[in-house]
Amino acid sequence: MVSLSVKILTFIVILISLFFPFLRETAQLIGIFRTIPAYDGHKNCEVISGTEACEDIVIHHPSGYAFMACSSHLERTAQYWPPLGLYNKMNFQPRNQVWSYNIETSELSPLTLKNFPETTDFSLHGLGIYEETADPTKLYLFLVNHRRSGSVIEVFEHTIGTKELSHRETVSHELIVTPNDVVPVSSNEFYVTNDLGYKEPGIMREFEIYTRRPWGNVVFHSSITNTTAIVAGNIAYANGIASNWDHTRLYVASGINGKIIIFERRSDNRLIEIENVNCGIVIDNISVDEETGEIYAAGIPKPLMIAKYFKDTTRKAPKPPVQILKVSNNTAEDKYLGKKYTISTVLEDSGHFAGISIAAVDKKRNTLFLGSILGENWKCKLP
Ligand SMILES: *[C@@H]1O[C@H](CO)[C@@H](O)[C@H](O)[C@H]1NC(C)=O
Ligand SMILES: *[C@@H]1O[C@H](CO)[C@@H](O)[C@H](O)[C@H]1NC(C)=O
Ligand SMILES: CC(=O)N[C@H]1CO[C@H](CO)[C@@H](O)[C@@H]1O
Numbered sequence: 001m002v003s004l005s006v007k008i009l010t011f012i013v014i015l016i017s018l019f020f021p022f023l024r025e026t027a028q029l030i031g032i033f034r035t036i037p038a039y040d041g042h043k044n045c046e047v048i049s050g051t052e053a054c055e056d057i058v059i060h061h062p063s064g065y066a067f068m069a070c071s072s073h074l075e076r077t078a079q080y081w082p083p084l085g086l087y088n089k090m091n092f093q094p095r096n097q098v099w100s101y102n103i104e105t106s107e108l109s110p111l112t113l114k115n116f117p118e119t120t121d122f123s124l125h126g127l128g129i130y131e132e133t134a135d136p137t138k139l140y141l142f143l144v145n146h147r148r149s150g151s152v153i154e155v156f157e158h159t160i161g162t163k164e165l166s167h168r169e170t171v172s173h174e175l176i177v178t179p180n181d182v183v184p185v186s187s188n189e190f191y192v193t194n195d196l197g198y199k200e201p202g203i204m205r206e207f208e209i210y211t212r213r214p215w216g217n218v219v220f221h222s223s224i225t226n227t228t229a230i231v232a233g234n235i236a237y238a239n240g241i242a243s244n245w246d247h248t249r250l251y252v253a254s255g256i257n258g259k260i261i262i263f264e265r266r267s268d269n270r271l272i273e274i275e276n277v278n279c280g281i282v283i284d285n286i287s288v289d290e291e292t293g294e295i296y297a298a299g300i301p302k303p304l305m306i307a308k309y310f311k312d313t314t315r316k317a318p319k320p321p322v323q324i325l326k327v328s329n330n331t332a333e334d335k336y337l338g339k340k341y342t343i344s345t346v347l348e349d350s351g352h353f354a355g356i357s358i359a360a361v362d363k364k365r366n367t368l369f370l371g372s373i374l375g376e377n378w379k380c381k382l383p
Helices: 004-029 073-079 203-208 303-312 333-337
Strands: 045-047 054-060 065-070 097-104 107-110 112-116 122-129 136-147 150-159 164-171 179-186 190-193 216-222 225-233 240-242 248-256 258-263 269-277 281-288 293-298 322-331 342-351 356-364 367-372 378-381
Touching: 045 190, 054 122, 054 281, 054 356, 054 367, 065 122, 065 367, 073 303, 097 122, 107 190, 107 342, 122 190, 190 240, 216 240, 216 248, 225 248, 225 258, 225 269, 248 281, 248 378, 258 281, 269 342, 293 356, 322 356, 342 356
Parallel strands: 112 164, 122 179, 179 240, 240 281, 281 356
Antiparallel strands: 045 378, 054 065, 065 097, 097 107, 122 136, 136 150, 150 164, 179 190, 190 216, 216 225, 240 248, 248 258, 258 269, 281 293, 293 322, 322 342, 356 367, 367 378
16 A cells, blocks of 8 residues: 555656756746857847837838837836836826838937827837738838727828828727737738736736746738737737738747747638747747748847846846847758758857847848837848
């Protein structure tokens, strides 16, 4: 007969062995044992002055315009920022700014909102663009807007070269809870990530983040049929979302797991997971090079440092290191052994960038944009 203590011991051993892989993986992801040499990738870059805290940047490749959804350091660290559970200043109206940047002329223009009341909140996060098939000068910008009354997706029309955004539609739905990033697949349809299952700050939200619970998801919305549905679930911190050029594949970053999930889009708009690429470090938002299909991700080698940097309102905390990764198809011999992708580093820097959240690449113009959650944004020459 097995005594009770043996049973308990067995139970403890099982428990530890169950948790050990999780702990080991966590230690790797948060980079406890990672030392970062003095990288100076910023030398290839210049600050895009006049902008701050552009958490998302999307390039319209045919025209060479980058669109930037921007906020401010003060707002993100001290006032109001639901994605980080910050609700300090609820009597203040967020009114963020979208900029267009002409890569060839370096002209930076603030876009004016039309048909959008001045009294409506405008607190920006993810951004996606869709080009009208019949008229390539006409774009639709889809923006995540964290209104104080709840988070919504705003759709605007824009004609390339103008300095206006004309409001078209606001989409809100009970399934769009913690929207992070959005990718349109037509002028009336989009996919959006809900990064967390728990929106309200508190113990459950902390638990969800620190134990990497898979409670985020991807929601599809169609304004043609007025339907909204969860099309992919069980994702731990679903942040960035991007698609390939014909929207047959979608890429979702599971940031705190350091993974990029590749989905195939079915004709009924459901998403089928076909691949899971492990980047090995915490990653932020992602973008796809439309021509090559390569995926760029802003990597966070020291997430604890970034957390400290975010909480510091004095702007004195050391800037966290950044590693921009590129995921390409593996063309070497070992692809036959199942190694489908190669991950390479495009840029590395150890202390000049303020928490980079997006890397967007224009290969044709040899340009890399780096957007920050709370500081300066940069334009770099591709190495
Ligand atoms: C779309 O559906 C939602 C419920 O899912 C409803 O609240 C809303 O009024 C509908 N909108 C239109 C334009 O029919
Ligand atoms: C890999 O190649 C396929 C086929 O050419 C392409 O569709 C895909 O986007 C490529 N993926 C990456 C990560 O480069
Ligand atoms: C636009 C976008 O996807 N932003 C997200 C990038 O990742 C950070 C941190 O993981 C999120 O807080 C942003 O919401």
